[in-house]
Amino acid sequence: MALTGSFLMLYLFDVCEEINLETLRRLLGAEPARRQPSFRQPAPDYVRFEKPPVVEPLDPLVFDSGERFRSEINYYDYGVVCLRLEMPIESDWPQLVGTSSRWIAAPELEAMAADLVNQRLTQVAAALVKAYEPRLAEDYCIIRLDPAQDAGEPLAASALIERHGADIAQIVRGEAAPLSREEQAEVLQSRMSYYPSDLLVVGWTAAFIYDTPDGADATIRLLEYANTQLLEFRHYDEVLTRKLAEVYQILDQGTGPLHRWRLAREAERLNTIQLDVRELTERADTAIKFLSDMFAARLYRLAAAKVGVPDYRRLVDEKLRTAGDLYRFMTDRFHQSSNLVLELMIVLILIIDLVFLFRGKS
Secondary structure: OOEEEEEEEEEEEEEEEEEOHHHHHHHHOOOOOOOOOOOOOOOOOOOOEOOOOEEEEEEEEEOOOOOEEEEEEEEOOOOEEEEEEEEEEEEOHHHHHHHHHHHOOOHHHHHHHHHHHHHHHHHOHHHEEEEEEEEEEEEEEEEEEOOOEEOOEEOOHHHHHHHHHHHHHHHHHOOOOOOOHHHHHHHHOOEEOOOOOOEEEEOOOEEEEEOOHHHHHHHHHHHHHHHHHHHHHHHHHHHHHHHHHHHHHHHOOOOOHHHHHHHHHHHHHHHHHHHHHHHHHHHHHOOEOOOOOOHHHHHHHHHHHHHOHHHHHHHHHHHHHHHHHHHHHHHHHHHHHHHHHHHHHHHHHHHHHHHHHHHHHO
8 A cells, every 4th residue: 555644753942941932923024823723623712822833934954865854943932942844755564664763763863953953043042031051852753644545435543553553553663673462552552533534643752643634733733732841841850850959968068057047048049940930830831722521632631641741740740849848948947047046136135234234233
């Protein structure tokens, strides 16, 4: 069976605390924001990006082999940029498995992506708020196949799984060698369909989509969004890990009066970081909204779970609770020290008063 579709690589970078999208649009001469994504099933107006990413089309990337990737960068207001590289495919199943294993985590493509993003960020530096250095990065692969025909009818997703489930599992894993039946079953259990003739299989590094380009657009957007969330929570986890290590080191340095005054300053800094992280996580969480019973929401939860968003979210929440406990402990110690100083001052004042009293009597 001849296969047509597209091969898509997402390279995501956490570049700054915030991207001013209005400034960015002026720098790029970009069009005003549109409501995105366009879901295929009926959906209320607020099931959309609150602030759609700014899209910058780029020149294609062409390799010596003749392979040509259409490219664009999506800029998200919470500081993540995503370089999308897309190549049309026309092959058979063995060739498609080989394409997937070749390009997933390909070092030459990854290096070109990083260089290209760095060049573009230099041009739009005025729109970046509190740029990060170094930057965290993620990559994700999406293989989309056009619907096939079977005896004049669209080939159903169930039939596709039955005939080519082993190939799909290899593609999602990026493996050149066949997988065991157990591993195939593990990969294929993470699948969803809205109509009988469409299919999504999600893995932690890649996804397989069986759908038309228009039908797959919203799915690709949600997969991209899930990976931006993963990148954000990885960043927050690193920030809190570093800060908590600094606080533990300070707590181990001593218990003298001057040390306790330093604790007060560090407690305020820790509290500021807590508030900043909570604000940034809420902004990233509310970037797109769903209804709890919608297909799009279930699709996002599946994608987020497979790439690891809930795991990092739990780590961040745990470290925020630890930071809160440390803040209360440090402020309590400071207040104890302050109370002791006040009590000593009162005793000293009483002693001075008594000294002057007895001198007056003599």
